[in-house]
Amino acid sequence: MRRQQRPRARNRRLSSFRQRRQQHLLDVKVRSRKAVAHRNRRVLVVFSKIVLVIALLSGIYVGARFAAKRFFLENPDYKLSNIEVQTDGTLQREQILNVANLREGENIFRVNLASVHDRLQELPQIDEIEVVRKLPAEIGIRIVERKPIAWITSEKQIADPFASEAAFLVDARGVLMKEKKLLPEYLGLPLILGCGSESLEAGKIIASPETKAALELLRLSTRSFMQTRFQIREIDVSKGYCLMVTDKNHSKVTFGFDNLDLQLQRLEQFLIYSDDAHREIATVNLLVQRNIPVTFQKPATEVINETIQPEESPRVMKAIPIDAPPKPAAASFATKPKKTKPAATSTPKPRPTPSATPAATPTQRGFLQPFRKN
Numbered sequence: 001m002r003r004q005q006r007p008r009a010r011n012r013r014l015s016s017f018r019q020r021r022q023q024h025l026l027d028v029k030v031r032s033r034k035a036v037a038h039r040n041r042r043v044l045v046v047f048s049k050i051v052l053v054i055a056l057l058s059g060i061y062v063g064a065r066f067a068a069k070r071f072f073l074e075n076p077d078y079k080l081s082n083i084e085v086q087t088d089g090t091l092q093r094e095q096i097l098n099v100a101n102l103r104e105g106e107n108i109f110r111v112n113l114a115s116v117h118d119r120l121q122e123l124p125q126i127d128e129i130e131v132v133r134k135l136p137a138e139i140g141i142r143i144v145e146r147k148p149i150a151w152i153t154s155e156k157q158i159a160d161p162f163a164s165e166a167a168f169l170v171d172a173r174g175v176l177m178k179e180k181k182l183l184p185e186y187l188g189l190p191l192i193l194g195c196g197s198e199s200l201e202a203g204k205i206i207a208s209p210e211t212k213a214a215l216e217l218l219r220l221s222t223r224s225f226m227q228t229r230f231q232i233r234e235i236d237v238s239k240g241y242c243l244m245v246t247d248k249n250h251s252k253v254t255f256g257f258d259n260l261d262l263q264l265q266r267l268e269q270f271l272i273y274s275d276d277a278h279r280e281i282a283t284v285n286l287l288v289q290r291n292i293p294v295t296f297q298k299p300a301t302e303v304i305n306e307t308i309q310p311e312e313s314p315r316v317m318k319a320i321p322i323d324a325p326p327k328p329a330a331a332s333f334a335t336k337p338k339k340t341k342p343a344a345t346s347t348p349k350p351r352p353t354p355s356a357t358p359a360a361t362p363t364q365r366g367f368l369q370p371f372r373k374n
Contacts, residue, residue, distance in 0.1 A: 072109050080108045081137040089145025090181040091125055096141065099123060108137055116141075124177045124203035146171040148179075149218055152192040152211065154200060156238055161191060168200050174215060178202040190218060194238025210237040213257040217243060220260055229271050242287060251297075254285040270294060 072078060083102055085093045097103075100116045113131045120129050120143070128144040148169035151161040161167035162182055169177040169186065179186070197208045206212065214235045221232055236244035243255040255263055263286040270292075274281050280297040 073107055077136050078108050079137055080104050080106050080111070080139060082139075084134075084138060084140045085143070086141065087143040087145060089125060089143070089147075090179055090183060091123070091143065091145060092181070095180075096120065096143070100141070102139065108133060108135070108139065111139060113139075122203075124175055125179065127171075146173075146175060146177060148177060148186065148189060150190045150192050150215070150235075151186075152176070152195055152200065152206070154194070154196040156194045156236070158191065158193065162187065166200075167191075168202065170206065170215070172215065172219060174206040174212065176200055176202055176204050176206065190232045191234050193234060193236045196238065197240075208237075209257060210240060210243070213237075213255075213260065214243055217245070217255060217260050217264075220264055223264075225268060226264060229275075230267065249280055251281045252283045253281075254283075254287055256287050266292065 080102075081104060083097065083104060085096055087096070099122070100120050102111065102116065111133070113133060117129060117131050120126060120131075120141070125145050126143055127146045130140075130142040132140045132142075134140055149172050150170055151167050152170045153161065153164065153167040155164075155166055158164055158167060169179060169189075170192070171177065192211065192214050195206070195208065195211050197210070198206065200206075206215075214237055217235065218232060221227065221230060231248040232245055233248055234246040236246075241257075243257070245253045245255060247253070253267060266286055267284065270281060270284055274296065279299065282295040282297045284294045285292060
């Protein structure tokens, strides 16, 4: 008898779809709760760290301010007691302190050095400035003022730039200045005339080409030879196309705006020639590159001789009568001799000779001609 075979076990699911879904949902809920709790713990930790850092920084800031106020800002040892001002020009200490708004007695750490520097830099006289804090109670200010090299004005003629409101000082960079205190050496500075193409104001930088050319000419003329031989006194820029320069010897030189160094080289040759010939240049036109027109002044001896020995004036000759003396009627027109009493003797009065007759002027001769004897 055959043994009855059992059927093979099949791969059957132990749960239904509904059971599996419910179990999955339960697993998801459990995992989500754990994730939320974990995330909340992380956020709390981060937030706690942030709060701790903010509290720490706030404490440091408050402590630093308290310490700075206690040990620096309110410390009497740091009260400003000395302001050292060094300048190489005409600016006064009171003027500098007023512009910088600095006062002794305030705390040295409350002074804003950058603001002081900016306020002082607005003065047109100042070229370079340095402001330093010297602990515990000193501030140092070192100023390098602009050095004026000339006077400048829009007028064509000016007698005294010291007393004129239209005259300004100008430095090598073209910055205009108006000094409150004028030094004696400013009187010997050259004068730039006729700058009417732009408005002149203190603190402004000139921009006209003729004025820039005049400043460049002053800079180039400071060479060793030219500085001693050709000292500029006036530069007239009113023509607009050239520079009319007058030096200390009253020589008038015409310059162009371009190639000033080459023009000065040509002028140097003329000056050397005039020194060798012992003659002073009167006028020279350097605008011309060839056949330059040059005139020379009169020698000093000739000028002195003309002053001491002037030319003789034409001699005026007076008419002298050559005929017999005029009649008594005509004597009224000439000088009448004084009447004298006749002498007691009977000697006849001598007849006057022609040489004893007074000379007659050309007018008298005209009146005497009708009374001449034939």
